[in-house]
Amino acid sequence: MAVKLVFLGKLADLAGADEREVPGPLDWLGLLDQLEAPLAEELRKDRTRIAVNGELVADKAALDAGDGDEVALLPPVSGG
Amino acid sequence: MAVKLVFLGKLADLAGADEREVPGPLDWLGLLDQLEAPLAEELRKDRTRIAVNGELVADKAALDAGDGDEVALLPPVSGG
Amino acid sequence: MLRRIELVQGHWDTNDAVGELARSVPDAGGIASFVGKVRHDDAVEALELLHYEKLTLPGIQELAETVSRRWTLEGLVIMHRVGVMHVGEPIVLVSAAAKHRREAIEAVDFTMDHLKSDSWFWKREKRADGWHWIEPRERDHSDLARWG
């Protein structure tokens, strides 16, 4: 078991993959630690959101994910 | 030749026919003269319009139709 | 611009007309449509829409001109049924194709408001005791006022 990171939109390009597994538990600083600099920079932007198991996290700094959780990194949507 | 009167909507019911021929020339008072009282009453209402050969008459009192003209009596539309 | 303005005498397939418009203007990014149908009403057996040849279609053509000046459209279809019709049958189809969504939707909205309140149709309903003429609705006039 681990935490599954899901990269959406251009973040998948930056990550070089749609998904990645990282060891849990995972908080905000731990997540930034796991990411290459360009990804971490995108993630810090206000308009980049995070969801845990499909639930949006209101305050990214309060991220609290454990083994088996799916953490999605969501850049601004381009709309339908 | 004569003036053709065309009755639309409920005016056709009142006239008992869709069309009627009357002698020309025909002005506003002459037209009222040609019509039975219930029809004349409807025609006097502001919202009842007149068209000559498909052109709306802005001021009914200025009606001026001659032989061969088609005068349409138009009650308020009910819409499409 | 493709334009199709018609009075229709019998039942017709509104989907066919929308599909034909879509095929005719492949570059349009969006197509907005509205289909109005005869509503079910227990008391009403049939509806009849009467028109006056010298005014009704020319009036709708003029409305189409106004719409085409006000919005940038690739195509505009206005088809309006006349004669006797029954519940569930289409009365009117308005379909507008445009590069941009808002133009297409607003053009349909505007056209419907004007058709409903401001076009040369006289309507009557057949009830158990015979035919009854329908008077204009206040609502139609307030709809029209939206467009300034």
Next chain:
Amino acid sequence: MLRRIELVQGHWDTNDAVGELARSVPDAGGIASFVGKVRHDDAVEALELLHYEKLTLPGIQELAETVSRRWTLEGLVIMHRVGVMHVGEPIVLVSAAAKHRREAIEAVDFTMDHLKSDSWFWKREKRADGWHWIEPRERDHSDLARWG
């Protein structure tokens, strides 16, 4: 109320979906529809819409809930294409059936504004030099502001 909310993987016939809605809600007096298609653009070879399973469809279902609370509808169809698509293909269909015209038209307008600006899709275009991500448009946000 009939509701059909779908993400569509391949090409589909929007007219079929509108026709099916019309048959399913025979009492609706009006059906308003909007179809958005991939616009022709010399520089763009293909368009790809990506979605996130845990958010995109649930988000559209929530939008449909909001629309159903705000307007009295007989039926609502929202179908949105995902994956790679080409010029002329439909991206989105919104179709609303209601007793009253204004409800149907406004519901479609509102749904489109929210789908375009506020739903979980990421879009990229394939040009001669490869794929490019599309940034959100300012226009989409001003469209949304119309609904207060």
